[in-house]
Amino acid sequence: xxxxxxxxxxxAALAGPAPTPPRTTFRGHLDHAPAGDTVRxxxxxxxxKTPLSPGGDFEFVFPDLAATxxxxxxxxxxxxxxxxxxxxxxxxxLDFNDFDKSVTYxxxxxxxxxxxxxxxxxxxxxxxxxxxxxxxxxRQQPGTTPAEMRRRADAFRQQQxxxxxxxxxxxxxxxxxxxxxxFLINMQWGRQLLEYVGIRRQQKPDEVxxxxxxxxxYFSFIKELPLRELDQHLRGLDENTVVVWFLNAYQSRLxxxxxxxxxxxxxxxxxxxxxxxLGETKARxxxxxxxxxNNIQQDLPGVRAFYPTFRAHNRDSALARSARxxxxxxxxxxxxxxxxxxxxxxxxxQPVSLSDFKGKVVYLDFWGTWCQPCMREMKEFAPxxxxxxxGRDVVFLYVAVD
Numbered sequence: 389x390x391x392x393x394x395x396x397x398x399x400a401a402l403a404g405p406a407p408t409p410p411r412t413t414f415r416g417h418l419d420h421a422p423a424g425d426t427v428r429x430x431x432x433x434x435x436x437k438t439p440l441s442p443g444g445d446f447e448f449v450f451p452d453l454a455a456t457x458x459x460x461x462x463x464x465x466x467x468x469x470x471x472x473x474x475x476x477x478x479x480x481x482l483d484f485n486d487f488d489k490s491v492t493y494x495x496x497x498x499x500x501x502x503x504x505x506x507x508x509x510x511x512x513x514x515x516x517x518x519x520x521x522x523x524x525x526x527r528q529q530p531g532t533t534p535a536e537m538r539r540r541a542d543a544f545r546q547q548q549x550x551x552x553x554x555x556x557x558x559x560x561x562x563x564x565x566x567x568x569x570x571f572l573i574n575m576q577w578g579r580q581l582l583e584y585v586g587i588r589r590q591q592k593p594d595e596v597x598x599x600x601x602x603x604x605x606y607f608s609f610i611k612e613l614p615l616r617e618l619d620q621h622l623r624g625l626d627e628n629t630v631v632v633w634f635l636n637a638y639q640s641r642l643x644x645x646x647x648x649x650x651x652x653x654x655x656x657x658x659x660x661x662x663x664x665x666l667g668e669t670k671a672r673x674x675x676x677x678x679x680x681x682n683n684i685q686q687d688l689p690g691v692r693a694f695y696p697t698f699r700a701h702n703r704d705s706a707l708a709r710s711a712r713x714x715x716x717x718x719x720x721x722x723x724x725x726x727x728x729x730x731x732x733x734x735x736x737x738q739p740v741s742l743s744d745f746k747g748k749v750v751y752l753d754f755w756g757t758w759c760q761p762c763m764r765e766m767k768e769f770a771p772x773x774x775x776x777x778x779g780r781d782v783v784f785l786y787v788a789v790d
Contacts (some may be wrong), residue, residue: 414459415447416480421463425695428458430625431472436720456564458624465767468508469626471565488513498727499559503569503692511548519543522580526587534606546575560606571614571621575634578613581606582637585644592707610641610665631758635675642675643663648683648690655697673702680711691715732787733788740785748781756789 414429418440418709428437431453440446440463457472461480466487472478475657476497483490485771491505496581510517516524522540526532534541552569642658643649658679664670680698684691695715717728727750731741742750753770755762766786774784 394787408476412450412453412474412476413447414450414470414472414476414478414480415445415481418444418446418463419483419485420444421484424463430461430462432457453773458560458627460625465783470504470506473497473500473562482628487670500561500565503555503559503561506555507551509542510551516549519547523587526584527541532584532588534584534602537581538609539608541577541584543579545573546581547575548573568621568627571617572627572630574613574623575618578609579630579634579637581609582634582640585635585640586646589640589644590644607641615666615671616669618666624761625757626716631671632674632756635671636678636682638675639679639720640681643683647687648679649693650689650693652693655694658694659697659701672742676702678712681714690734742785745783745785748783751782751784753786754789755785 390640401444421444423442426437426439427448428435429448430572433448437446438446438448450472453472453474456471459470459472462471466484468488470478470480470493477495478493478497478501479495480501481490481492481494486764488509491509493501493505511521520540525540526537527553539573549570552566552573556566583604589600590600619632621631621747640646640664648654648658652750659676662672662675666675670684676698681695684693692715695711698711698771711784727742729742731739733738751773753766755766
């Protein structure tokens with residue numbers, strides 16, 4: 389692969405200007421879609437939107453899409469993921485009343501995206517299949533042992549890989565997409581095994597004594613994960629979400645007990661382990677940021693002990709500055725203290741300050757697209773709460789942390 393990358397610029401130089409990327413289109417029809425919203429796409433790291441016609445149709449045109457790109461589709465709080473390749477003429481069809489089950493595609497690029505739609509339904513949103521989903525089963529059976537969790541996660545991953553292989557045999561796919569799909573399956577497998585550690589720590593089985601600590605042998609699966617590819621898969625919202633979910637769960641690898649530790653060697657030890665497994669990468673820096681931020685409420689002594697090591701090793705000065713400010717403000721977040729002032733930009737590009745609502749009751753909801761409980765709260769609980777306080781001096785502010 390490397391020599392090819394070297395030859396491409398040379399060939400382009402000999403042949404003149406690079407050819408213009410082919411025109412790429414993505415259009416579709418939504419049956420029974422509620423009116424009043426817009427179709428939104430996260431294309432790589434860019435966000436675009438277009439109105440849905442009264443008949444339920446939409447269209448996007450990309451004159452300069454230069455590479456295979458992960459895309460996140462949203463309409464009226466429903467979403468799905470897809471891929472666009474240069475020159476695709478992709479057409480989406482779905483019934484909004486049965487969103488996840490009914491998604492299908494036609495046109496150029498349909499094979500890849502029909503695989504994604506079918507895999508999402510089979511392994512994420514539809515009824516449980518032949519192999520139960522490990523995390524769902526874990527929540528129903530708090531006494532699951534590490535060995536049982538490993539068997540379940542292995543079986544689920546094998547089912548996903550077998551489905552991908554069978555689909556690829558019937559519908560030939562680019563090797564690059566097949567590699568990406570396998571990467572995401574493997575990272576979801578690793579995330580499940582890591583989340584087991586945190587969920588097990590929080591559960592209270594029927595036994596009188598708590599379960600023994602997770603042994604180092606349990607983490608042997610880490611060596612099977614393509615961790616050095618993490619930085620390459622931060623191209624778009626969905627791939628970024630999978631990576632962030634994994635890194636969030638990876639905290640249980642670094643601190644299985646849920647505590648950072650206050651000994652002088654605790655911080656350096658965590659950095660050595662993360663660097664050994666993730667490399668000196670952006671992914672490593674991200675997980676260290678999460679480790680610090682996510683523990684500041686529950687383990688402030690550990691965070692204070694960890695922070696000097698974080699500041700010494702972190703390569704992002706803005707990140708270190710945010711952490712320092714958060715630690716400085718921590719003392720102001722106690723009950724009865726004034727809330728710290730802030731100003732952020734809303735989705736219309738207008739500045740919004742907390743002080744704008746002085747004298748009112750303000751409900752602050754901090755959320756991220758990668759946080760499933762956050763998304764569930766916004767969709768299932770927040771609307772009822774807003775209805776309850778309708779007409780009163782209560783303001784609901786939703787702050788996207790990403």
